[in-house]
Amino acid sequence: xxxxxxxxPQSGRQNLDPHLERYAARTAGMTxxxxxxLFAVASRPxxxxxxxxxxxxxxxxxxxLSAQVAEIIAEDGLVALQYGSAHGVPVLREQICEIMxxxxxxxxxxxxxxxxxxxxxxxxxxxxxxxxxxxxIAEGPSYVGALGSFAAYQAQVVHVEMDDRGLVPSLLRExxxxxxKAGRRVKFLYTIPNFHNPAGVTLAVERRAEILEICREHGxxxxxxxxxxxxxxxxxTYPALRSTDPDNVVYLGSFSKTFASxxxxxxxxAPHAVREKLVLAAESATLCPPTFNQMIVSRYLAxxxxxxxxxxxxxNYRERRDAILSALDQYLPPGCSWTKPDGGFYVWVTVPEGVxxxxxxxxxxxxxxxxxxxxxxxxxxxGSRQMRLSYCYPTPERIREGVxxxxxxxxxxxxxxxxxxxxxxxxxxxxxxxxxxxV
Amino acid sequence: MVDRxxxxxxxxxxxxxxxxxxxxxxxxAALKSESFGIEEWDTDAGLLERLRTQRPDxxxxxxxxxxxxxGSVQTVLEMLDVxxxxxxxxGCRRAWDKPTAKALLQNAGFVTPGWVVLPHSTFxxxxxxxxxxxxxxxxxxxxxxxxDQGGSALGTQVVREAAExxxxxxxCFAYGDTVLAxxxxxxxxxxxxxIEGEDGPEALPAVEIVPESGVYxxxxxxxxxxxxxxxxxxxxxxxxxxxxxxxxxxxRVLGLRDISRTDAIVTPDGTVHFLEVNPSPxxxxxxxxxxxxxxxxxxxxxxxxxxxxxxxxx
Numbered sequence: 001x002x003x004x005x006x007x008x009p010q011s012g013r014q015n016l017d018p019h020l021e022r023y024a025a026r027t028a029g030m031t032x033x034x035x036x037x038l039f040a041v042a043s044r045p046x047x048x049x050x051x052x053x054x055x056x057x058x059x060x061x062x063x064x065l066s067a068q069v070a071e072i073i074a075e076d077g078l079v080a081l082q083y084g085s086a087h088g089v090p091v092l093r094e095q096i097c098e099i100m101x102x103x104x105x106x107x108x109x110x111x112x113x114x115x116x117x118x119x120x121x122x123x124x125x126x127x128x129x130x131x132x133x134x135x136x137i138a139e140g141p142s143y144v145g146a147l148g149s150f151a152a153y154q155a156q157v158v159h160v161e162m163d164d165r166g167l168v169p170s171l172l173r174e175x176x177x178x179x180x181k182a183g184r185r186v187k188f189l190y191t192i193p194n195f196h197n198p199a200g201v202t203l204a205v206e207r208r209a210e211i212l213e214i215c216r217e218h219g220x221x222x223x224x225x226x227x228x229x230x231x232x233x234x235x236x237t238y239p240a241l242r243s244t245d246p247d248n249v250v251y252l253g254s255f256s257k258t259f260a261s262x263x264x265x266x267x268x269x270a271p272h273a274v275r276e277k278l279v280l281a282a283e284s285a286t287l288c289p290p291t292f293n294q295m296i297v298s299r300y301l302a303x304x305x306x307x308x309x310x311x312x313x314x315x316n317y318r319e320r321r322d323a324i325l326s327a328l329d330q331y332l333p334p335g336c337s338w339t340k341p342d343g344g345f346y347v348w349v350t351v352p353e354g355v356x357x358x359x360x361x362x363x364x365x366x367x368x369x370x371x372x373x374x375x376x377x378x379x380x381x382x383g384s385r386q387m388r389l390s391y392c393y394p395t396p397e398r399i400r401e402g403v404x405x406x407x408x409x410x411x412x413x414x415x416x417x418x419x420x421x422x423x424x425x426x427x428x429x430x431x432x433x434x435x436x437x438x439v
Numbered sequence: 440m441v442d443r444x445x446x447x448x449x450x451x452x453x454x455x456x457x458x459x460x461x462x463x464x465x466x467x468a469a470l471k472s473e474s475f476g477i478e479e480w481d482t483d484a485g486l487l488e489r490l491r492t493q494r495p496d497x498x499x500x501x502x503x504x505x506x507x508x509x510g511s512v513q514t515v516l517e518m519l520d521v522x523x524x525x526x527x528x529x530g531c532r533r534a535w536d537k538p539t540a541k542a543l544l545q546n547a548g549f550v551t552p553g554w555v556v557l558p559h560s561t562f563x564x565x566x567x568x569x570x571x572x573x574x575x576x577x578x579x580x581x582x583x584x585x586x587d588q589g590g591s592a593l594g595t596q597v598v599r600e601a602a603e604x605x606x607x608x609x610x611c612f613a614y615g616d617t618v619l620a621x622x623x624x625x626x627x628x629x630x631x632x633x634i635e636g637e638d639g640p641e642a643l644p645a646v647e648i649v650p651e652s653g654v655y656x657x658x659x660x661x662x663x664x665x666x667x668x669x670x671x672x673x674x675x676x677x678x679x680x681x682x683x684x685x686x687x688x689x690x691r692v693l694g695l696r697d698i699s700r701t702d703a704i705v706t707p708d709g710t711v712h713f714l715e716v717n718p719s720p721x722x723x724x725x726x727x728x729x730x731x732x733x734x735x736x737x738x739x740x741x742x743x744x745x746x747x748x749x750x751x752x753x
Contacts, residue, residue, distance in 0.1 A: 016725055017664025032661035034593060040457035046483075047452075359606075362454055362594065362613040416612055419563045420605040 026154055035373070038361055042370035048402030050389040051370040053197065053345050055261050056320075059312045061304070068299050076295065084291035086283040088114025088267070092298040096267050099301075100253065103229050104243035107269050113278045114289045118227060118254040118266030122190075123149045124281045125223055125250055125268065129187045130155040135179055138190045139167050141348070141377030141386065143197045143225065146190055150379070155187070157379035164339065166203030167191060169210045176218045188221040188250075194238055195228040195344025198377050198388035202343065205238055212245045227254040227266075230310050232343035233318040247271050255297055257345075258310050263293040317345065323396035324389060327403035333411055338389075345392035348374075350385055351410060354417030357387040363412060369405040442474050445747055446495040448512065450481035453505030454614065455591050458661065462722040463501040465729070469740035470499075475747070482512060490519055497750045498523040499743065500719055504590050508719045509535040522750040524743065526718035530694035534718045537587050537619050540693055544713045547692045549685055551713040552622040552704075553578055556587055559612050571604050574620050581623040586614040590717060592656045597623065621714075626706040628655060629672045631686035632720070632731040633699045634742060635749075640690045640699075642683035643731040647672035663725055670734040674705060681711045689716045697746045700728055 042049045072080050087093070093109035100107055115121040122145070130136065132154035138146065140159025150157050160175045161168060172189070179186050191211070193203035203211070215222050224241045232238075242251040254266040268278055282288070300306060324347055328338055335352035351357060358373040374386025389406075391399055447470070449463020450456055467477045480489060482502065490498075498521055506512050510531035516523045526534065534540050538556045545551050555574055562570050575582070581599040584607050594614035596607045611618050629645040647669035650659035659666045671679065686701035693699075693716060700720035704712045720728045722739065729739050 012669065014668045014670060014730070015664055016666075016668070020664040031658045031665065034657045037457040037591075037593075037657065037661075038454060040460065041452055041454065044452060044456070044483075356609065359610045359613050365454060366614075368452075413613075415563070416559065416609050419559065419567050420609055421567070 026152055029151065035358070035361065035376075038365050039370065041365050047365065047368045047370055048394055048398050048405065049370045050324075050391065050394070050399070050402050050406070051372045052393065053390050054393045055257050055345075056313070056316055056393050057260060059309070059316060060260065061309075064304065065296075065300065068303065069296055072292070072295050072299060080292040080295050082291060084288045084294070086113075086279050086286075086288045088112065088289055089291065089294040089298060092265075092294045092301075093267075095298060095301045096253065096269075099230075100240070100242075100251070100269065103226070103237050103240040105240050105251065105269070106243070107246075111269055111272060111275050113268045113270065113275055113282060114294060115266045115268055115282065116286055116289050117256060117261075117264040118225065118252040118268075119145055119149070120282075120285065120289075121252045121266055121268035121278075122146055122223075122225065123152070124278055124285065125188075125252075125270075126150055126153045126155060127281055128274070128277050129221065133185075135184045135186045136188060136190055137172065137175060137179070137186060137220070138379075139192065139196065139199070141198050141374060141383055141388075142190065142379075143192060144372075144376045146225065147377070147379050150190075156184070158186075159378060159380060159382070162196070162199055162201055164201055166193065166196065166201050166207060167211060169207055169214060172211060173214050176214065176220065180218065186218065186220050188223045189215050190223045190225065191241070192225045192228075193241060194226055195231060195341055196346075197228070197344065198346050198372065198374075199348045200339040200341035200344060200346045201348075202238065202341075208239065208241055209244065212241060212248070216245070216248055222249045223252065224249050225252045227252075227257045228344040230258055231314055231317060231345075233314055233321065234342065235311070235314065236343075242269060250274060258313065259297060259300060259306070263290075263296060265289065265293050265297050314343075317343075317392060320391040320394070320396055320399060321347075323399045324391040324403060327400040331404050331407035333407060333414065335414075336410070345390050347389045347391065349387050349389055351387065352414055352417070353385070354421070355410065355413045356384045358384055360409060360413045364406065364409045367405045367409045369402045369409065371406065442476075443496040443747070443751070444476040444478065444493075445470060446478045446480050446490075446493070446498045447501050448480050448482055448486075448498055448507065449501040451502045451505060451507045451512075452482070453503065453507060454589065454593050455504035458591050458721055458723060459501060459503045459507065461724070462503065462726070465724065466499060466501050466722050466739065466743060469738065470743055470747075473740040473744040475744070482507065487515065487519070490516075490521055494521075496522070497747045499747065500525045501722060503719055503721060504593075508590065508717075509588065522753060524697050524746045524750045526695045526697065526699065530696060531718050533693045534695060534699070534716045535588055537585065537715050540689070540716055541713065543692050544685075544689055547688060549688065549713050550710055552583075552624045554619055554621045556617060556619050558617045560616075562608070567605065567608075571601070571608075575601055575604070578620060578622045583621040583623055584608065584611045585619045585621065586611055587617040587619045589614055591721070592660060595656065597654055624704045624706060624712050626704040626712070627672060627674065627678075629674070629682050629703050629705060630727040630731070631682050631701045631703065632728045633686050633690045633695075633701065634732075634746075635690070635697050636745065640687050640695075642686045644671035644734040645674065645679060645682050645686075646670045646727040646730050646734075647674075648727065660721075661723070661725055666725075668727065668730055670730050672705075675709075678705050678709050678711065681705075681709070685711050685713055686716075689713065693718075697749065698728070698742075
């Protein structure tokens with residue numbers, strides 16, 4: 001478009017990124033996005049955000065914690081503020097084994113690697129196993145942060161559908177057969193069996209053995225991500241996949257939902273050989289997880305009624321779950337459906353045909369309510385009729401108000417859909433990597 | 440030493456909050472080196488109280504979109520007699536509404552791409568397909584869809600095929616109830632900053648915008664490296680003069696004050712087409728106003744220091 005213009009040669013080209021030609025191919029999706037911009041508004045108190053999965057920490061005993069943190073510095077400051085082992089603080093690894101025992105896992109502390117949140121564990125596991133083009137099988141939908149890690153290592157994701165009892169074994173088998181027949185190399189199944197993010201469903205206990213068996217048959221590793229397992233609203237727990245197949249399951253755990261997300265302490269439990277590589281990978285990534293934070297978690301576990309604390313969290317979340325389900329029943333227009341979680345943070349909503357939840361987000365933000373569009377939870381562009389609502393953080397009153405606003409937004413969008421017919425997803429720019437607003 | 444206290448308003452609740460926060464941070468940093476006492480204020484329910492009690496010597500409005508650009512915040516500042524940098528409430532209203540700005544510039548003798556403005560209700564009541572067909576008949580393809588109010592290209596789409604129109608309309612209506620559909624004009628895209636000084640409004644060197652994707656959308660605007668800029672724009676003398684005249688005229692015709700940015704397209708025959716004008720232009724690391732200021736041999740801090748002095752003395 002510049003050919004016919006008399007040019008002025010003294011005008012120089014200015015590109016604002018002098019490193020543009022140097023980036024790795026995997027940075028291709030790392031661009032500014034409208035969706036991220038909208039979430040800047042969602043963080044304002046005027047907006048009811050049902051988007052982010054921020055744990056509600058209000059019930060934490062801050063006075064006690066404050067004293068404990070001071071004690072750590074006073075008594076063990078030179079250790080707490082020093083580098084540590086990439087493997088993690090030994091006493092914390094022992095305590096982690098006690099926690100995992102609640103879900104039937106028998107583990108040795110040596111097989112636990114402490115990580116900077118389980119997100120780092122996920123990143124390292126993907127780094128260890130995936131070459132560009134390898135396939136990861138994941139539930140559809142799946143955790144946006146996991147999809148971000150898989151994309152960063154240029155792995156391809158094949159989604160397997162769930163029903164209200166979680167991953168469907170027959171569909172998993174079909175997906176594996178189909179993928180292998182196409183000559184593609186499947187590295188692992190990534191699964192969130194309990195109180196799924198974002199779907200809110202739990203893998204039925206009777207399906208668990210079958211899923212493990214299918215993966216074994218196909219020579220596929222299982223990566224079990226279980227941040228919500230202790231947050232069943234009736235105190236119920238389910239046997240971890242790792243508890244029955246220690247050799248073929250890598251287990252990811254986290255203190256983010258059961259204690260304090262800001263400390264960024266999680267862990268990986270892996271078979272011996274994998275664990276050795278994880279430690280080496282952790283060294284190259286961070287040298288070691290923060291010693292101070294590990295000591296805070298360890299002292300909290302040793303001195304506090306942490307099970308009682310989790311019970312308080314569960315009660316808070318149950319109250320909020322009740323509020324959102326009741327509000328959805330009361331306000332959402334006909335044609336919408338949603339899951340009914342019995343633990344965790346999320347409800348997965350399906351909206352009527354013709355409504356695109358990603359295209360609708362600006363309207364929602366104008367109406368002072370935010371949610372996470374379903375498309376972020378799929379690697380293949382699916383999910384435009386879905387959205388994730390997080391009930392974990394707002395008060396029950398705010399949740400009800402947020403759903404009331406969302407219902408009005410949906411009515412307007414359905415009106416638009418009726419006007420313009422059922423339209424495909426508009427390709428507005430969404431996040432390629434997870435943000436705190438969608439995690 | 441701090442001579443004056445200046446409140447930079449940034450953030451707000453518009454879709455451009457993130458951009459505004461970045462503009463505000465950059466401007467604040469520039470003004471701190473000019474010996475101002477700078478406070479960055481978000482706009483919320485406490486704003487009036489802060490304005491009354493803290494009474495800054497001047498306010499700089501670095502808000503983009505919504506209340507910060509449609510004249511609402513400016514009305515509040517005028518009611519409280521707080522000196523502020525930027526266009527007053529009436530000028531903001533004229534510039535903020537894109538169809539109004541286009542009509543006023545066209546009436547003043549300038550060229551602007553043909554357009555139609557339609558609310559959702561018209562499509563609903565008259566039948567979407569019939570109205571879309573008439574729109575395409577009138578404007579041709581490709582065409583541009585924009586929310587009639589708003590910035591940062593949010594909701595803006597180039598539609599090349601009629602089949603893309605329904606989805607594009609839905610996307611655009613998500614940002615507002617009325618759509619501006621505009622004839623697509625191919626040419627050199629420029630942004631011209633106007634700064635008002637002792638001698639009246641003056642155009643700075645035009646910045647030519649060449650997005651890698653061909654479309655200067657939100658991603659191209661705010662991802663460093665995805666757009667090339669040429670300052671001054673690679674225009675011949677006549678075209679460079681014409682875009683400068685257009686920008687100054689837009690500033691005057693719409694009643695803008697202190698600073699504005701006019702976006703235009705120069706077609707190969709040298710015709711300058713007015714697109715829109717921004718009374719509160721972006722000041723981020725990837726925005727064109729700081730580039731133009733630098734090309735004029737000035738700094739963001741000194742330019743705004745002068746504008747603040749003017750605002751205080753008004």
